[in-house]
Amino acid sequence: MEWKLFADLAERAGDRHVAVDVEPGATVDDALHALLDGRGDLRDRVLDEDGTLSDGINVLRNGSEIHTQQEGLETTLEAGDELAMFPPVSGG
Numbered sequence: 001m002e003w004k005l006f007a008d009l010a011e012r013a014g015d016r017h018v019a020v021d022v023e024p025g026a027t028v029d030d031a032l033h034a035l036l037d038g039r040g041d042l043r044d045r046v047l048d049e050d051g052t053l054s055d056g057i058n059v060l061r062n063g064s065e066i067h068t069q070q071e072g073l074e075t076t077l078e079a080g081d082e083l084a085m086f087p088p089v090s091g092g
Contacts, residue, residue, distance in 0.1 A: 001026075001077060003035050004084040012042040022077065028059060028066055029073035031083060046085070056088030 003018045010016040013035070020034035032053075036043040048054050053073065059066045062082055066075050077083075 001031050001034075001081065001083065003031070004082065006084070006086045009042065009045065009085055009087055012045055013039055024079070026077050027073060028061060028075045028077065028083065031077060032059070032073065045087070058086040058088075060084040060086075 001020050001022050003013075003020065005013050005016055005018060018035055020031055022031050022034055032046075036046065046054060046057055053059070059073075060083070061070060061075055061077070063084075064070055066072055
């Protein structure tokens, strides 16, 4: 499974594309924890103090936002899925 990371998330992970090993039937949460394993700086940016996904961090599976269009972090992954993560977007 591969994550596509954007903006400062890619910088903290060390690359825009990060492959992680997850078993068939894994969830987005499983893939997220595989991504964060050994990447403390990225973990601190993505998770709140209680270990939940920080407000404003957007996670997409196959182009669909997981919290509004799927089952959140419990969304089951399938072979060939694409995961992406964006930091909060601000502008003026």
